[in-house]
Amino acid sequence: MDINPAFSFTLKGQAWPGFVGVASGTFGYAKEYDGLSDFTKIGAVFTKAITPEPRLGNPPPRIVETPGGMLNSIGLANVGLEDFIRDKMDFLRRIPSAVVVNVAGALEEDYEKVVDRLEGVEGIWGYEINISCPNVRHGGMSLGTDPRLVEQITARLRGRTTKPLIVKLSPNVTDIGDTASAAQNGGADAVSCINTLVGMLIDLKTKRPVLPLNTGGLSGPAILPVALAAVWKVSRRVKIPVIGIGGITRWEDAVQHLLAGASAVQVGSGSFANPRLAEEVHEGVLEYARSNQLKSLADFHAMAD
Numbered sequence: 001m002d003i004n005p006a007f008s009f010t011l012k013g014q015a016w017p018g019f020v021g022v023a024s025g026t027f028g029y030a031k032e033y034d035g036l037s038d039f040t041k042i043g044a045v046f047t048k049a050i051t052p053e054p055r056l057g058n059p060p061p062r063i064v065e066t067p068g069g070m071l072n073s074i075g076l077a078n079v080g081l082e083d084f085i086r087d088k089m090d091f092l093r094r095i096p097s098a099v100v101v102n103v104a105g106a107l108e109e110d111y112e113k114v115v116d117r118l119e120g121v122e123g124i125w126g127y128e129i130n131i132s133c134p135n136v137r138h139g140g141m142s143l144g145t146d147p148r149l150v151e152q153i154t155a156r157l158r159g160r161t162t163k164p165l166i167v168k169l170s171p172n173v174t175d176i177g178d179t180a181s182a183a184q185n186g187g188a189d190a191v192s193c194i195n196t197l198v199g200m201l202i203d204l205k206t207k208r209p210v211l212p213l214n215t216g217g218l219s220g221p222a223i224l225p226v227a228l229a230a231v232w233k234v235s236r237r238v239k240i241p242v243i244g245i246g247g248i249t250r251w252e253d254a255v256q257h258l259l260a261g262a263s264a265v266q267v268g269s270g271s272f273a274n275p276r277l278a279e280e281v282h283e284g285v286l287e288y289a290r291s292n293q294l295k296s297l298a299d300f301h302a303m304a305d
């Protein structure tokens with residue numbers, strides 16, 4: 001694969017082959033997309049969230065369509081750390097994309113357990129710390145909306161790995177710049193901006209919320225403007241790179257993320273409707289760069305300022 005280094009996202013001297021990742025929870029453990037997606041155009045696979053023990057997740061319904069998007073209430077369902085290493089890593093080691101494990105848990109110790117165990121496992125590029133899932137009662141967003149806790153957990157994990165450490169930010173806060181700064185202060189190498197927005201749908205027959213925990217996480221085209229505003233704000237607040245995520249269903253959306261200040265992007269629930277979306281974004285952004293004489297990812301930022 002011949003990827004121009006000027007269009008590769010790099011952290012701690014390690015480059016993705018490209019600048020488009022596929023977001024955690026929307027791409028399984030990657031094997032699910034084998035034969036559907038061209039992994040040579042996917043810079044990074046962000047795995048399903050991994051917790052120390054397997055989790056069944058929330059009761060159904062766990063996904064519901066909304067105007068302009070979808071709500072999910074998966075509840076961090078996953079195979080657990082040991083089954084992930086035994087059953088999922090073989091395939092992940094064979095793909096050309098960087099493998100970023102999304103790390104989750106109920107307690108800070110759970111995050112430490114996952115990182116400690118994965119440090120000895122070959123084929124992992126880095127970690128994305130999930131302190132922004134809105135669908136669990138413990139951990140997730142409850143850790144990621146308090147800047148003090150964000151800094152604390154980031155520092156605890158920073159002390160345990162030299163691999164790239166990316167903190168996935170919640171948009172469900174007053175000022176996302178504060179939590180981004182806290183992640184930076186704790187030693188994060190980058191932030192993913194943003195996870196889903198808390199939302200609700202109500203069933204007119206039952207007169208009850210549709211989702212099992214009442215609310216869920218909103219993704220899809222409806223959140224693009226919210227994500228762009230967050231990327232814009234965070235990229236001006238912190239020095240570490242911002243990975244733009246939220247509302248990308250066309251390459252033009254990804255261009256907007258880069259112009260807003262992102263150094264790379266993640267495609268999320270858009271992959272459900274179009275498993276080739278990440279490749280299309282990769283090609284479309286490169287073509288836009290060619291036709292606008294942008295010679296590197298950094299050139300997008302020069303235009304934004």
Ligand code: SIN
Pocket residue numbers: 025049072073074075076077130132133134135136195196217
């Ligand atoms: C979920 O598992 O409920 C979604 C994951 C997330 O929002 O981080």
